[in-house]
Amino acid sequence: MGQSLTIRNLDAWYGDNQTLKGINMEISANQVTAIIGPSGCGKSTFVRCINRMHDTLPGARATGEILLDGESIYAKDPVELRRTVGMVFQKPNPFPAMSIYDNVVAGLKLNGIRNREKLRTAAEKSLRMAALWEEVNQRLNYSGMSLSGGQQQRLCIARALAVEPSVLLMDEPASALDPIATLRIEELILELKKDYTIVIVTHNMQQAARIADSTAFFLNGELIEHGPTSEIFMNPKDKRTEDYITGRFG
Amino acid sequence: MKGRLRKYRNAMMLGIFLLFTLLALVPLFGVLGYVVKNGISALNFDFFTSLPKPMGVSGGGMANAIVGTLILIGIAGLLGIPTGILAAIYLTEYDRVSWLSTAVRFTTDVLTGIPSIIIGIVVYTALVVKAGNFSAFAGGVALAIIMVPLVIRSTEEMLKLVPQTIREAGYALGIPRWRTILRIVLPTAAKGILTGAMLAVARAAGETAPLLFTALGNQYWSHSLNEPIAALPLQIYQYATSPYKDWHSQAWAGSLVLILLVVILSFIARLAFRSRKNF
Amino acid sequence: MKQNRVKESIGDTILRLLTLLMAVSVVGLIIWVGWQMFASAQESIHTFGWSFVTNRVWDPVKQNFGALPFIYGTIVTSVLALVIAGPIGLGVAIFLNEMAPAKVRSVISFLVELLAAIPSVVYGLWGIFVLAPLLRDHVEPWLAKWFGFLPLFQGSPMGLGMLAGGLILAIMILPTIAAISREVMAAVPDSQREAALALGATKWEMVRIAVLAYAKSGILGGVILGLGRALGETMAVTMVIGNRPDILPSVFAPAYSMAAVIANEFTEATYNLYLSSLVEIGLILFGITLVLNAFARLLVWSVARGPKGGHLV
Numbered sequence: 001m002g003q004s005l006t007i008r009n010l011d012a013w014y015g016d017n018q019t020l021k022g023i024n025m026e027i028s029a030n031q032v033t034a035i036i037g038p039s040g041c042g043k044s045t046f047v048r049c050i051n052r053m054h055d056t057l058p059g060a061r062a063t064g065e066i067l068l069d070g071e072s073i074y075a076k077d078p079v080e081l082r083r084t085v086g087m088v089f090q091k092p093n094p095f096p097a098m099s100i101y102d103n104v105v106a107g108l109k110l111n112g113i114r115n116r117e118k119l120r121t122a123a124e125k126s127l128r129m130a131a132l133w134e135e136v137n138q139r140l141n142y143s144g145m146s147l148s149g150g151q152q153q154r155l156c157i158a159r160a161l162a163v164e165p166s167v168l169l170m171d172e173p174a175s176a177l178d179p180i181a182t183l184r185i186e187e188l189i190l191e192l193k194k195d196y197t198i199v200i201v202t203h204n205m206q207q208a209a210r211i212a213d214s215t216a217f218f219l220n221g222e223l224i225e226h227g228p229t230s231e232i233f234m235n236p237k238d239k240r241t242e243d244y245i246t247g248r249f250g
Numbered sequence: 251m252k253g254r255l256r257k258y259r260n261a262m263m264l265g266i267f268l269l270f271t272l273l274a275l276v277p278l279f280g281v282l283g284y285v286v287k288n289g290i291s292a293l294n295f296d297f298f299t300s301l302p303k304p305m306g307v308s309g310g311g312m313a314n315a316i317v318g319t320l321i322l323i324g325i326a327g328l329l330g331i332p333t334g335i336l337a338a339i340y341l342t343e344y345d346r347v348s349w350l351s352t353a354v355r356f357t358t359d360v361l362t363g364i365p366s367i368i369i370g371i372v373v374y375t376a377l378v379v380k381a382g383n384f385s386a387f388a389g390g391v392a393l394a395i396i397m398v399p400l401v402i403r404s405t406e407e408m409l410k411l412v413p414q415t416i417r418e419a420g421y422a423l424g425i426p427r428w429r430t431i432l433r434i435v436l437p438t439a440a441k442g443i444l445t446g447a448m449l450a451v452a453r454a455a456g457e458t459a460p461l462l463f464t465a466l467g468n469q470y471w472s473h474s475l476n477e478p479i480a481a482l483p484l485q486i487y488q489y490a491t492s493p494y495k496d497w498h499s500q501a502w503a504g505s506l507v508l509i510l511l512v513v514i515l516s517f518i519a520r521l522a523f524r525s526r527k528n529f
Numbered sequence: 530m531k532q533n534r535v536k537e538s539i540g541d542t543i544l545r546l547l548t549l550l551m552a553v554s555v556v557g558l559i560i561w562v563g564w565q566m567f568a569s570a571q572e573s574i575h576t577f578g579w580s581f582v583t584n585r586v587w588d589p590v591k592q593n594f595g596a597l598p599f600i601y602g603t604i605v606t607s608v609l610a611l612v613i614a615g616p617i618g619l620g621v622a623i624f625l626n627e628m629a630p631a632k633v634r635s636v637i638s639f640l641v642e643l644l645a646a647i648p649s650v651v652y653g654l655w656g657i658f659v660l661a662p663l664l665r666d667h668v669e670p671w672l673a674k675w676f677g678f679l680p681l682f683q684g685s686p687m688g689l690g691m692l693a694g695g696l697i698l699a700i701m702i703l704p705t706i707a708a709i710s711r712e713v714m715a716a717v718p719d720s721q722r723e724a725a726l727a728l729g730a731t732k733w734e735m736v737r738i739a740v741l742a743y744a745k746s747g748i749l750g751g752v753i754l755g756l757g758r759a760l761g762e763t764m765a766v767t768m769v770i771g772n773r774p775d776i777l778p779s780v781f782a783p784a785y786s787m788a789a790v791i792a793n794e795f796t797e798a799t800y801n802l803y804l805s806s807l808v809e810i811g812l813i814l815f816g817i818t819l820v821l822n823a824f825a826r827l828l829v830w831s832v833a834r835g836p837k838g839g840h841l842v
Binding site: 051053056079080081082083084086087089091093094095096097098106107110111156159160163 | 420440
């Protein structure tokens with residue numbers, strides 16, 4: 001099951017450059033939350049704070065509080081945390097030296113799970129959830145790089161699902177894909193929200209409108225407005241949100 | 251009129267560069283041609299299976315030297331390749347920009363220019379004098395020192411080619427950093443790293459000077475790594491500078507085998523790199 | 530407000546420290562090499578002082594050791610090599626980088642790399658049996674006939690001598706000079722070339738104005754790296770230089786190089802002062818090549834940041 005997130009007073013920096021300013025936000029479990037905003041507004045930094053990937057970059061730091069079902073993520077080991085909070089990146093990034101199968105079970109294997117039966121089951125389950133099983137079950141030993149871009153991205157989703165996270169962060173997961181592959185990813189996201197809390201960064205407002213239950217608009221590192229998607233798009237409270245979704249800037 | 255002069259000068263300079271390039275290739279074909287011609291006529295089955303014969307006695311081979319060279323580059327590879335790869339991991343994965351990594355890179359580059367005979371002297375004073383005898387091990391250490399900077403530089407280049415997103419994908423799966431490096435980043439660059447390592451091995455295989463006072467050479471089989479050991483370059487050197495005709499032709503044959511060994515090693519390395527279709 | 534830094538796991542600490550150790554050991558290695566040599570050369574340094582580098586006598590029987598003949602032989606052969614290989618190496622680099630079509634380029638650059646892959650001892654063998662007789666019977670008599678008025682080309686043709694050493698070295702350092710020059714020339718932005726061509730420059734003028742002017746310090750670096758390699762090259766020189774500790778003006782004459790005397794006499798040095806003197810020659814060689822390489826690398830880095838490992842160089 002998905003877990004909820006509570007973000008309190010989150011600030012983030014790259015060196016001297018503050019990229020997030022005092023973010024306060026509630027993210028409900030088993031919902032799709034879209035993060036929208038012009039490029040450079042801090043949306044990527046925001047999701048990277050949730051699984052503490054932000055901290056891994058040299059010169060980057062974050063302060064504030066993020067609670068996962070009421071528990072501070074900073075109380076956890078960041079490596080442990082990332083098994084609970086999975087992530088899918090902008091460009092598909094399967095491990096080039098691994099087969100399709102090894103890609104899916106990489107997170108399990110490299111965390112010490114050796115039982116073949118268990119790995120096999122997990123691989124099939126994750127690939128099915130990522131709607132990729134039918135396409136690849138005959139060639140699990142092929143390189144992950146042999147797949148098309150859209151398949152690669154679903155492989156990356158399967159890889160993230162295999163470690164059984166409760167939250168899935170997606171940083172513009174369809175921006176490198178063609179419209180048909182994008183559609184498949186969107187259908188998949190709607191399927192997955194039954195079991196996961198999904199936070200998706202997107203620069204595509206139609207996409208947010210199609211799949212998100214709630215939408216948050218970021219601008220210059222600040223959270224301007226967050227609410228049910230229909231409200232944000234039909235009836236924004238803030239002038240800046242309205243300007244953005246009507247295409248007047250950004 | 252001035253334009254015409256410029257055109258002539260242009261054609262002349264371009265002609266000179268072409269000529270220089272052809273000139274540079276003359277010694278290559280000269281050396282390879284003689285080695286192949288003189289080497290093949292002296293090569294026979296015995297050459298690969300027999301020990302050297304005493305002075306003045308014809309026949310014999312370099313079996314012990316061929317095996318010796320393989321043992322020496324084996325020791326050198328075992329010591330030098332992991333050391334070089336680990337140092338390169340530090341430079342790409344842990345510390346790309348500090349003064350320390352700049353110093354390490356700089357020293358690595360400088361180290362490739364230190365004459366190999368100097369390495370021989372130092373390994374002699376540090377290992378041979380202390381142990382009281384010349385040994386295969388000391389020879390291997392000397393060759394490893396020659397290999398390390400080459401392995402560091404090539405490995406570093408290859409690790410730099412691994413996209414950052416591959417590392418992030420590992421972290422995002424909750425895989426600890428060290429495992430991400432060893433199990434994901436290294437395998438991704440494996441073919442390129444192997445290429446660099448093979449080229450370093452090929453280079454070490456042809457080295458003579460660092461072996462003169464370490465491995466020393468041996469007319470017989472060595473029975474332990476703690477004994478002097480024969481090596482192809484040493485044997486070629488000894489035979490080439492001797493007054494015997496028979497040994498001269500053996501030296502040519504040895505050179506042919508040595509060049510084949512070096513070329514095959516580099517060629518395998520290159521092929522491995524070409525077949526790389528990852529990232 | 531608290532700082533949320535990532536803590537390190539044990540596995541990470543181990544790998545980081547292990548790789549750090551290996552990286553630092555490279556720096557340690559070069560210091561250790563210098564220190565070892567310095568320590569072993571002490572006896573010679575104390576006995577002879579500065580006269581070691583000015584003394585032209587090398588007599589193990591009388592325990593009188595001077596390094597001048599070796600320094601002389603090393604410098605003459607290396608300078609010869611540089612005079613020959615410098616322009617040719619640069620020419621190869623210009624041809625490959627600026628003139629040759631892609632297919633020709635890959636074939637020729639492979640061949641030039643192959644030149645670097647041939648072991649030194651094989652060059653020596655070829656030098657003894659092919660190059661030296663050729664010099665003795667054809668080249669040296671010809672040089673003596675036409676340029677004999679110069680002391681450089683006087684004396685009887687011997688074959689084995691400084692000319693043979695210089696030529697062999699030229700062949701061996703050519704790939705280094707060509708490869709480094711190519712690397713720095715490849716770092717010249719195409720906009721520079723286009724700017725020159727747009728001014729109506731011919732190809733050669735473009736190379737001269739845009740490429741060479743831009744890359745000259747890096748090319749100088751490559752030439753100095755070649756020089757460093759020539760100074761320290763051991764086997765091929767040992768085999769063709771003639772191995773006589775004399776200082777003669779003619780390049781036909783046999784001589785001795787620093788690396789060669791170490792190679793030949795190190796295992797025969799029967800007493801400490803003898804060995805120590807040989808090590809001191811090594812120490813001088815180490816010092817010179819260290820300084821040259823450091824200087825050259827700085828020059829190359831200044832043009833092409835972060836030089837490649839230079840696989841066969």
